[in-house]
Amino acid sequence: MSGSGAAAQVFGVGDVSIVKVVDVIEPMSPKVLYVDKTREDFDPHLDWLQPQFIDENRSMLLSIHSLIVQTGRHTVLIDTCLGNDKESAGFPQWNHRRGTFLEDLARAGCPPESIDYVFCTHMHIDHTGWNTSLVDGRWVPTFPNARYLFNRKEWEGIKDLPGVHEQAVLRQNLLPIVEAEQVQWVDGEWEIDDVVRLLPTPGHTPGHCSVAVSSGAGRAVITGDMMIHPVQIAEPQWQQAADADKALAAATRTAFVQEHCDTDVLVLGTHFNTPTGVHIVSQGDRTRIRLTS
Ligand SMILES: [Zn+2]
Numbered sequence: 515m516s517g518s519g520a521a522a523q524v525f526g527v528g529d530v531s532i533v534k535v536v537d538v539i540e541p542m543s544p545k546v547l548y549v550d551k552t553r554e555d556f557d558p559h560l561d562w563l564q565p566q567f568i569d570e571n572r573s574m575l576l577s578i579h580s581l582i583v584q585t586g587r588h589t590v591l592i593d594t595c596l597g598n599d600k601e602s603a604g605f606p607q608w609n610h611r612r613g614t615f616l617e618d619l620a621r622a623g624c625p626p627e628s629i630d631y632v633f634c635t636h637m638h639i640d641h642t643g644w645n646t647s648l649v650d651g652r653w654v655p656t657f658p659n660a661r662y663l664f665n666r667k668e669w670e671g672i673k674d675l676p677g678v679h680e681q682a683v684l685r686q687n688l689l690p691i692v693e694a695e696q697v698q699w700v701d702g703e704w705e706i707d708d709v710v711r712l713l714p715t716p717g718h719t720p721g722h723c724s725v726a727v728s729s730g731a732g733r734a735v736i737t738g739d740m741m742i743h744p745v746q747i748a749e750p751q752w753q754q755a756a757d758a759d760k761a762l763a764a765a766t767r768t769a770f771v772q773e774h775c776d777t778d779v780l781v782l783g784t785h786f787n788t789p790t791g792v793h794i795v796s797q798g799d800r801t802r803i804r805l806t807s
Contacts, residue, residue, distance in 0.1 A: 522622035525791050525806075527780060528729025530709055532736075533582040533622050534782075534790055537595030537615045537644070540607070541573035547742055549753040549760070559745055562802055567744050567787055574743055575787040578640050580615075581736050582624045583727055585707040589624065590631045591657070592725050592736050593784055594687075597643025602682035604639055615644060616656070629657040631698075631706070635738025635784065636665075636719040637672045638756070639679070642687040653690040661698040662691045665712075667721030671758075715740040715770065717763025718754065724770075734780040734791075741767050742785045747794055747801055771801055780806065 523534040544551045553572040560568060569575055583590040595615060596608050603609045616626060634641045645662065646653040655662070669688075672680055691697055702723055705711035712723040718739045725736040739756070740763070746752055750767040757763035774781060775794045782791050792803040 522618070523788060523790060525734065525780065525782065526732070527727050527734045528732030529586060530727060530729040530732065531584045532727065532734065532782065533584065533624055534579050535582065535615065535619050535622050535624070536577060536579040537597075537613055538611075539575060539577045539787060541569055541571070542576045544574060547574065547576075547755060549755050551752060556745065559748060563745060566789065566805070574745075576742070576785050577787040577790065578785065579790070580619070580644070581782055581784070582619075582622075582629070583710050583725075584624075585709040585729075587707050588630045588710075589628055590633065590706065590710050591624070591629045591660070592633055593635055593641045593738065594632060594644035594656070596640050597646065597656075597687070599648040600639070600643055600682070600686055602678050603643075604679055608639065616647075626657045627659050629660045631663060632657055632660045633663040633704075633712070633723075633725065634665075634668075635724060635736070635740075636722045637668050637683060637688065638719070638739070639683050639687070641738070641784075642683060645687045646690045653686050655691055655694050655696050660696065662696050663700045663704055664688075664691070664697045665721045665723060666699050666701055668719060669721075671720045715766050717759050717761075717766045718757050720758060731778075732780075733778060734782055735770075735774070736782045736784060737786075738784050740770060741783065744783060744786055744792060744803055747771055747781075747792070747803055750801075775801055 525532040578595045581592045598611050647656045702714045713726045715724045724738050727734040750771045751764050753760045780791050791806045795804045
């Protein structure tokens with residue numbers, strides 16, 4: 515499934531709107547995402563995960579989308595998905611894509627020139643792709659008027675990795691932004707309009723940051739890959755294969771679930787399929803979700 519084509523989902527948080535624009539939705543095997551989990555491990559959770567988050571084949575539905583926070587004064591785009599025309603992207607279907615993301619972004623009222631800031635929760639391929647677009651054979655910033663917030667710790671963690679995949683991310687998605695002088699370096703701390711601020715959630719990568727949004731009585735957190743699938747609200751100790759520091763990531767996730775359980779904080783999962791926004795609630799000694807529309 516590539517490009518939603520459907521109307522964008524919009525979340526209201528106080529006076530702020532958060533617009534979700536999908537790049538791609540993919541069914542994915544638990545084995546790809548988790549260290550030692552299989553489809554059977556989902557059986558105790560199917561009653562609350564299907565049909566939104568697990569399909570009829572018991573594949574996980576992984577949504578790759580951007581969340582655009584409109585504070586009234588600034589427009590901040592969180593995570594830039596896969597992008598088009600990329601190479602060495604890891605999964606074959608992520609290479610040489612021709613998705614409709616930019617058209618969908620414009621249709622949702624957020625054309626590229628309207629974006630003031632871009633922040634990638636971390637510097638993996640599926641969070642940095644639309645940083646750039648291929649124009650006349652060159653990678654150029656997709657968002658011409660944006661400052662791209664680069665987390666120095668995250669950059670230090672990736673820039674010297676020798677793998678083909680990491681180097682492809684650097685070459686295609688990151689270095690062109692540096693060369694265009696559109697980078698604003700941050701150290702895990704940044705906020706704007708008293709509405710949007712970074713929330714360090716290390717483990718998946720060393721510098722990984724979620725994003726907290728607050729406006730009036732409304733509060734939300736955009737997870738990034740601190741948690742990839744809603745099942746982890748019930749099973750925060752499950753280890754994600756892609757977590758760089760698996761123990762730290764599990765500790766970060768467990769603390770997050772405990773801290774946000776039975777609160778009014780809207781949890782917006784960066785890879786949660788529609789409806790994407792959930793509240794964490796307790797059911798006896800278990801943690802589950804309450805869906806929002
Ligand atoms: Zn991801």
